[in-house]
Amino acid sequence: MRRRVAVTGLGVVSSIGASVEELWRACLAGESRVEPIPASWLDYADFASRLWSPLPEPDWDAWGLGRIERLQNDRTALLAMVAAFQALDAAGIGRESRDEKRNTFALKDVAPERTGVSLGTGIGGISSALRSTLHQALTRPKESLRALRGRLGDTGPGALELLDSTERRLQAPARANPFAVAMTMPNTATSALSIKLSILGSQRTHCAACASGTVALGHGYRSIASGETDLVLAGGVEYLDDDYGAIFHSFDLARTLVRDADPARANRPFDRARSGFLFSQGGGAVLVLEELEQARARGASCLAEVAGFAETSDAYNLMVMEPEGRQIARAVEGALADAGLRPEEIDYVNAHGTGTVANDETETSVLARIFGSRPLVNSTKSLLGHTLGASGALEAVVTVLSLQHQTTHVCRNLEEPIADLNFVRRVDSYPIRNALSQSFAFGGHNAALVFKRIPQGGPP
Secondary structure, three states, rough: OOOOOEEEEEEEEEEOOOOOHHHHHHHHOOOOOOEEEOHHHHHHHOOOOOOOEOOOOOHHHHHHHOHHHHHHHOOHHHHHHHHHHHHHHHOOOEEEEEEEOEEEEOOOOOOOOHHEEEEEOOOOOHHHHHHHHHHHHHHHHHHHHHHHHHHOOOOOOOHHHHHHHHHOOOOOOOOOOOOOOHHHHOOHHHHHHHHHOOOOOEEEOOOOOHHHHHHHHHHHHHOOOOOOOEEEEEEEEEEOOOOHHHHHHHHHOOOOOOOOOOOOOOOOOOEOOOOOOOOEEEEEEEEEEEEEEHHHHHHOOOOOEEEEEEEEEEEOOOOOOOOHHHEEEEHHHHHHHHHHHHHHHHHHEEOOOOOOHHHHHHHHHHHHHHHHHEEEEEEEEEOOOEEEEHHHHHHHHHHHHHHHHHHHHHOOOOEEOOOOOEEEOOOOOOOOOEEEEEEEEEEEEEEEEEEOOOOOOOOO
């Protein structure tokens, strides 16, 4: 018999909130953080898109992550730790010191052998990899430039200024990081979190581009439902920054990013004036998934039930969604079947909703075919931008909060919808019993999760 799976804790780090409370308040207020890309990037390339959503620096010290630990870990691992600590605190699961010197912990009243980690990431430790590469590639050329400056002597101020300008543009870390190998592994966040919390069950990293977070949650749910584990820390993390803007430029060259120059109006999923997605510097979300009866036995607050999951592959193109959306529909229908629900029982869809021209058309056509115009539909990316591998996990958090609070956020900047769907245009009280969160990705990954409301004070 399949076991039921509850969400008992949530944790987030995002561009509009470094806690669940901050994120939810900003969502309901329709807030977004959109700024010009760093001016220094313009020294290295021409950009068609010049807006992004930067990630505020978390208060690492407040979470016990000191300077040495920050130097030894990739940013994705640090984001995963902060989000996981939040989620565990919310779930009422304490931590006790296991090794003070290594700053590791053990979870209280949780069997480590029956606990797992399931995290998704699209590009893993790419920022650490780039920093390591830049140190290797540029340190000696910079030394040569400084030596050349000394030899030129009094050649003239123009030549010296050119040398100085060239050297300033060759940005590189001052020293090589001996932890570079561990920091750049795709599984670094998953493994670092397992080590940090002494988790001995399965640790899995799911790399499915922009669907990574959703896929990781789905497999965490399956792990508990099948009896392999009793508790899983599941979610997604991403960090997409480098001194040269090279990661951003790659997406810009692929013509996937917003073209509008107005920060207030550029990001507009499902609107006729959309021009691409808003690139986010990163973020992370972790959900505590727990076997329902275990959660109730320890008096946990069950925020929602993960009731269904399915994933499919387009097998069509590395960067283009199959236009008819046949495999997207199969993923959605598979998740509904897994949850034992009919389409008319879904009250809310947290859509992938990137804002790219073709993807939004395909997604809305699939939603219309399966659900008609009945369920509420919104795009959390209209507020957060696109965090790639973290996006599905962040959207799952918003979906759970929408079920819990019986309301949800608007689709920001949606003025002329491209389809006759029930897009959320105002924050109001809504009867949301069952919800769908879906993600699609480069490579043809499609994934969908179904969440059910658990009424507080009594079991469904």
